[in-house]
Amino acid sequence: MTVTRAEVVAPRGRYPGRVAAKSTYAQASKTLLRNSLLDALRDLLQQRDWSSVTMADVATITGVSRQTVYNEFGSRMGLATAYAMRLVGEFCDVVAAAVRDNVDDLDAALRQGFADFFRWAAADPMIRSLLDGEAKPDLLRLITTDAAPLIDSATDQLTGLLTSSWVQLSTTDAVRIGGAIARMALSYVAMPPQNDRDVAADVAAVIAPAVLAARR
Structure with a gap:
């Protein structure tokens, strides 16, 4: 049986x-x-x-x-928070796809990941609503003073990616770098990059040396 x-x-x-x-x-x-x-x-x-x-x-x-x-x-704020938490998962999926698409090419993975993230964020209606029209204190709190749950969730997911993928960081380094990426991404949600620079390349140039140093 x-x-x-x-x-x-x-x-x-x-x-x-x-x-x-x-x-x-x-x-x-x-x-x-x-x-x-x-x-x-x-x-x-x-x-x-x-x-x-x-x-x-x-x-x-x-x-x-x-x-x-x-x-x-x-509550209505609870609804917004749940929506934002789902966005965090989508952001981490974007980064994971870039890592999969660029095996052993850290610069390309970071550039693609951030470029896709900027395009994805610009298209999301909640983020557009946050940035357009009158100020929305509740949404602003969600990505500033009340942002800890979003940062923690993104850090956890990015840590898993950085330790399990070809990047192969230690957990300690992955937490440190994943947290930095999460906070940087959130800052760009509140103040999107201007079009006069390749901001994805700029961010990749900042993050890549830290990842490479951690891999040695």
Whole structure:
């Protein structure tokens, strides 16, 4: 008889396999709901400014109740924070793709990573909303005084990339350099680079020596 992993890890009971399956379905459903709500926010921000978006708007476009949105994020600021945290993951994916595309070419990987990041950030509707029109203190706090969770998340993900990819840094060096990249990227969100310079090349020229020194 074949024993499934669900049956091995499930608590003792009459139907041992069903508990683990039910938990998995619940987690998948919660993840789907969360992503659907954040996708709805992104769609709304393509049409209007952040200051005009309400929790009820997000609920309506997603097809759920307003209370469901509050249950998931707690507040409008919680919604913005969750959206920003997802952006952090997307940023790290951009950097990871550049590292994969440029094996053993650190300068090219850094230039591509930052160039793609600048293009990606300029296209995101939440970031555009932050930079356009009237000042938005809540969003500004999110990337300045309240930015620690974003920086920590980016640092953790970049540390994993720098230690597991061909870059092959030690964990100590990866944390130090990953944290610097995370903070630098966040600073460019608040003040995007001008078009009169190849800023991606400038940033790569600053970061590359530190990475090379750490690899020796």
